[in-house]
Amino acid sequence: MDKLTPFHLAIPVDNISKCREFYKKILGCKEGRSSDHWVDFDFFGHQLVIHYKEKSIQEVDINTNLVDGKDVPVPHFGVVLEWNTFQELSIRLKSKNVKFIIEPYIRFKDLPGEQATMFFKDPSGNALEFKSFKDFNQIFEK
Numbered sequence: 001m002d003k004l005t006p007f008h009l010a011i012p013v014d015n016i017s018k019c020r021e022f023y024k025k026i027l028g029c030k031e032g033r034s035s036d037h038w039v040d041f042d043f044f045g046h047q048l049v050i051h052y053k054e055k056s057i058q059e060v061d062i063n064t065n066l067v068d069g070k071d072v073p074v075p076h077f078g079v080v081l082e083w084n085t086f087q088e089l090s091i092r093l094k095s096k097n098v099k100f101i102i103e104p105y106i107r108f109k110d111l112p113g114e115q116a117t118m119f120f121k122d123p124s125g126n127a128l129e130f131k132s133f134k135d136f137n138q139i140f141e142k
Contacts, residue, residue, distance in 0.1 A: 006046040009077060010038075012053035013124035019050050022123050026096050027089075044079045055124070062127065070102050073119060073127035080139065086116050086132035093120065101127065113141035 013019040016039065023029045023041050029048070032040035038051045064071035081089065090104040104118040114134040121127055133139050 008047045008049070009043075010049040010051055011077075011124075011126050012055075013050045013122070013126070014053065014055040015123055016050065016052050018123040023048070023050065026093065026098060028092075044081065046079065050124075062125070068107060072129075073101055073121075076119065076127035076129045078129040078131065080136075081130060081132045083116070083132045083134060086130060089130060090116075090118055093118075113138045 016036070020031070020034075020039050023039075023043070024031055027043075029041040029043050032042060032047075034040060036052075038049055041048045041050070063074045065074050066072070086104075093100075098120050101119040101121065102117070104116060106114065106116050108114045115131050117129060117131040119127060119129050
C-alpha cells in the first residue's frame, strides 16, 4: 500500500457526555455526526466512533503485558504523532490532570526506532497509547 488511509474504530463507552467532553476538550478532537447513542470524532485524521454501551462487570478487568518493566494495558489503541505534536499533547494532558497509566517517556534512546510513548484511559476505561518516532522512517525498525 503506497498511501496511508484513515482507520475507522468504534469503541464502547458507558457515559457519552463524559467521553464526548474528553475527546473534544482534552484530546482536541473535532466532533462529526452524532446521535444519542454514538458520536463520530476526527481522531488525528482517523474516524473514531464512541458508542454507548452499559459497562458489564466482565469489562472491568484490564489485561496487561510487561514491556520495558511497565504494565502495558491490552487492548489499547492510539496514533503515532509528529514528535513536537506528541510533546505538546503530553504537556496538555498533564495540565488537564489526566492520570497516566504510563507517564510519557522515551524508549530506545539514541537507538534505531527511538520513540516517545504514553498511556492513559478515557472516562470509560478505554486504554489509549500515543507515540512518536524521532525518525518516522524507523517506525518498523528492528
